[in-house]
Amino acid sequence: MPINITMPALSPTMEEGTLAKWHVKEGDSVSAGDVIAEIETDKATMEVEAVDEGTIGKILVSEGSENVKVNAVIAVLLEEGESAGDIGDVALAPAAKAEKAKPEVSKDEEKAAPAPVQAKVESAPSPAPKDSGGRVFSSPLARRLAKEAGIELSDLSGTGPKGRIVKADVEKAKKDGVPSKASPAPVAGASMATGLSKNQVVAMYEEGTYDLVPADGMRKTVAARLTESKQTVPHFYLTLDCRIDALLKARADINAAAPKDKEGKPAYKLSVNDFIMKAWALALQQVPQANATWAGDAILYHHRSDVAVAVAVPGGLFTPVVRSCDTKTLRQISDEVKDLATRARNKKLAPHEYQGGASSVSNLGMYGIKHFGAVINPPHGTILAVGAGEERVYVEKGEIKSGNFMTVTLSCDHRSVDGALGAELLGAFKTLIETPVMMLA
Secondary structure, rough: EEEEEOOOOOOOOOEEEEEEEEEOOOOEEEEEHHHHHHHEEEOOEEEEOOOOEEEEEEEHHHHHHEEEEOOOOOEEOOOOOHHHHHEEEEOHHHHHHHOOOOOOOOOHHHOOOOOOOOOOOOOOOOOOOOOOOOOOOOOOHHHHHHHHHOOHHHHHHOOOOHOOHHHHHHOOOOOOOOOOOOOOOOOOOOOOOOOOOHHHOOOOOOOOOOOOOOHHHHHHHHHHHHHHHHHHHOOOEEEEEEEHHHHHHHHHHHHHOOOOOOOOEEOOOOHHHHHHHOOOOOOHOHHHHHOOHHHOOOEEEOOOOOEEEEOOOOOEEEOOOOOOOOHOOHHHHHHHHHHHHHHHOOOOOHHHOOOOOOEEEEEEEOOOOOOOOOOOOOOOEEEEOOOOOEEEEEOOOOOEEEEEEEEEEEEEEEEOHHHHHHHHHHHHHHHHHHHHHHHHH
C-alpha cells in the first residue's frame, strides 16, 4: 500500500518547519537512505532521507512552504507494483498548511484573562498498526530482515510513517532486543500560566508608537524553553570572585609561544573563555555528584564533562556542546568552540551538536557585564554565568593591593544539586582558575 512521507521532527523541540527544497520529483525511484528533501527548522537546515524504497508517487507540499507541522503528509511513496491510481484521496493534513493570521478579538475578549492551555499528554509508543487481514504494516526490507533474524514484527513498534515498521526498527531490535510493551503515560497535571496575549499587550499602547514584528521560530523556541525552565526548575544562585592574574599571564605566555606561519600569523590564540571551559569541565570531574541532571524521578550522574557554551546569534541563542571537554587541551577547546560558534551563526549545526550535555557556560564578560544570573537550559543541572575581568583594589593582611578579578555566578537545579554541593563545585572551579597550571597537568 502507498506510504505517506511525513514532516519529520528533527529535534525534540521542533513543532513545525519549512520545506526548503525537494531533491526528487514525482516518478523518481528512491532507496532507503537517499536524500529526498531539505527541511529548515528554527535551529538549522537538515537533509531528510527516505526510510524505504519505492517511487515518489505524489508531492503534496511544494518547495518553500512554511509552517509545515511535524507529522503532516508531505509526499506519498509507492511500493513495487503500485501506481498513482493506488494513492486514492490522500489529503494534506490541516496542520501542514501555513497558519493564517488570527482574527482580532473584541474589546471584551481583550479584557478577559486568557483561558488556561491544556497540557500536552505524550502517549506511549504503540505496536505497528495492522490491516483488516491482520498483516502488520511494514516495509519489504523490514519484513525480510525480521524473518532472517527470527523477530516477530507484531512485537515491534514502528517509527515509520503512521507507525509503519522500517529497517531501523528491526536493526534496533536485533541490537537491543525486542522492547517490552510500554505502559501508558500518566496524565499531565494542571497547566502553567501563559502570560498576557498579544492583543492584551497591544491594547496597552497607543497605535503608531511601536513596530509589531512577529517572532520567528528560534525566538519562539527560546521563549518557550526558558519560560518552562523558570516555571519548572527550582533555581538557586551562588556567587564568588576569582582572581585571574595568573590566568592572564599564562594565557599571554602561551599565545606568545604559538608558532607562526610565513605571514607571521600565530597558529592559535587562546581566549579567557577557553580557560573557563577547561576549568569548569575539570571541576565537574572533581565533584562528580554535581555533574548531574534531573530526570523526572531519578538523577543522571554523567561520566563525561559535556559542557555547552552559549553563543548569541541574530534573533536568539545556541548552546552547542563540547563533548568530553575535560579531556581536551586548551587549544582543542579553542578550535572546537570557534568552529561550533561559526556554524551556529550560520545555522549549520546538526541537532546532536546542540543537544545533551550536563552543564553550560554563559560568558558576558566581553560586553562589560560584571555580574548576572543565567537561566538553566533544561535538562542541564547547572549553568555558570561569567562576568568581565577587571582590575580591583583589595585588602590582604592589612595592605591595600590591586589585582584582576572576575565574578562568576552558578545557577543550580535544586532537585539534583543542593547548596553545599554547588558551593563545593564552584570552589573547585575557583581553585583551577586561580592556579591555571593545574589545568595543564
